[in-house]
Amino acid sequence: MSGWHSWAALAVFVAVYALIISERIPRTAAALGGAGLMLAIAATDDAAAFYDESTGIDWNVIFLLLGMMVIVGVLRQTGLFEYLAIWAVKRARGRPFRVMVMLVVLTAVASALLDNVTTVLLIAPVTLLVCDRLGLPAAPFLIAEVFASNVGGTATLVGDPPNIIIASRGGLSFNDFLVHLLPISAVLTVVLIGLCRVLFRRVFTFDAERATEVMTLDEREAIRDRRLLVQGLVVLALVVAGFVLHPVLHYAPSVVALLGAGLLVAISKVETPEVLREVEWPTLAFFAGLFIMVGALIETGVIGEASRALADAMGGSDLGAAMILLFGSAVLSGIVDNIPYVATMAPITADLVQNSGGNHVLWWALALGADLGGNATAIGASANVVVLGIAERNRQPISFWEFTKYGLIVTAVTVALSAVYLWLRYFAFA
Incomplete structure (x- = not known):
């Protein structure tokens, strides 16, 4: 890392x-202020921040969120979420842990079929x-769902945005992810519970x-507009089909x-x-600021230097490379x-895979480390930021440390189990 721009x-x-x-x-405000400073000190510029795919705002993520927020905003007017809430509580007999298990499993499965950001947008209300x-208190349930979305999203190509990048760079198919990552994702979901x-x-x-009161409710009475509900569900089904048929x-998911x-x-x-008022505009602005700041780190060579140092530390051992890639990516x-x-990191991993004779375990190590490491902090993954934005808007804010104190534990356990999985499947019994 050289030059004052990098250090600044x-x-x-x-x-x-x-x-x-x-x-x-x-x-x-912090993210947008930081983005402004990056532009002011010329660590990046307008071309890199707004138009460059690798160093600028990821508009695919922004517009994916915007589109799904609009759909969710329309569905909210139908009473669908009230229906599902009453239905879930009645099936769980009002028992809080049973409710959490239902929501965690539903989130994990849906995140594998859709993507984790879309899932939390639907489940959080x-x-x-x-x-x-x-x-x-809603915070523990929302936090648990974020963890489930990142764990479940690990299983498929469309489940977590990093997987799409890995698949594109590594030439991996939807079925490759199912065969190699679905088993550990299923195990980790059980561990998460x-x-x-x-x-x-x-x-x-x-x-x-309270449980008795809910048991007397008829969830069907919660539906306020059946025509709009049918329209919304049909469109949602078409969007899901578009994701799966990518x-x-x-x-692109954002276009769909x-x-x-x-x-x-x-x-x-x-x-x-009225629909646009339901959009989480502060969350979208936060993402934009964060992308610009990280893009500036890429533009000035900070992230590249860190990635090269990680690659140099791997040496010639495939096992050592996989473990360093897994834990380094998680951190x-x-x-x-x-x-x-x-x-x-994808281009560096591609070189490592080629040098190792095409050993795809390095791709799976990168995917597991990045997807599961996203649970560590409140800004580690897109789903985290979205849920925290929803919680804040509904006057039940989740602080950075409240999320992170649980996230660090979940990440440590799931990444450690993933290391065991990689060793057993690709080295011990290969």
Whole structure:
């Protein structure tokens, strides 16, 4: 790392990160302020920040979120989320831990089929209503769902945005991810349920009176607009099909989401300004600022230098390379959002795979480290940021440290088990 731009960019990033952790100012203000400073000191410029795919704002992520937020905003007007909340509580008999298990499993499965950001956008409103009905704090349930979304999203090519980057760079198919990552993802989901039972044990207080009240409700009465509900579900189904058929249709998830949002607004009678008010604009602005800051670190060579140092430390051992890549990616993805990290690390991993004779275990180590490492901190993955934004908007804010104190434990356990999985499957019994 050379030149004052590199050190200045690193100093700005560390300062902004400290502000986000301290929560002295809103995180969106910190991220946008940091992005402005990066531009002011010429650590990046307008071309790199706004137009460059590798060092600028990831517009695919921004517009994917925007499209799904619009769809969710329309569905919220139908009463669907109230219906699902009452249904879930009744099936769990009002028992908080059973509710959490249902939500965790549902989130993990849906994150594998859709993507984890879309899933948390759909599940979070249901969770807030469930907790309101049962008089429970929403934060533990939302945090558990974030963990489940990142664990479940690891299983498939479309489940987590970093996987799409890895598949593109490594020439990997949807089935490759299923064969190699679905088994460990399923195991880690079960482990996560056990961890949730321990980590959040204080919130599993059964309120018999509230549970009885909910059991008397008829979830069908929650539906306020059946016509709009049918329209919304049809469009959502089409969007899901578009995500799943990405290898055939070759439409980016962001394009599919925007087409779905546009179609739903066009065919329904909802007021466009009312729908746009449901969009989490501060969350989108936070992502934009974060992408610009990380892009500046890439532009000035900071991340590249760190990645090369990691590659040099791997040596010639495939096992050593896989372990360093797994744990190194987990650590760095907790600090820097895992999307730009993987975008930077993918070319280096491609060279390592080629030098090792095409050993794809390095790709799986990168995917597991980046996807699971995203659980470590509140800004480690896109789903984390989205859920924290939803919680803040609903006046149930989750602090950086409240999330991170649980995230570090979950990440340590899941990454350690992934290391055992990689060793057993690709080395011990290869």
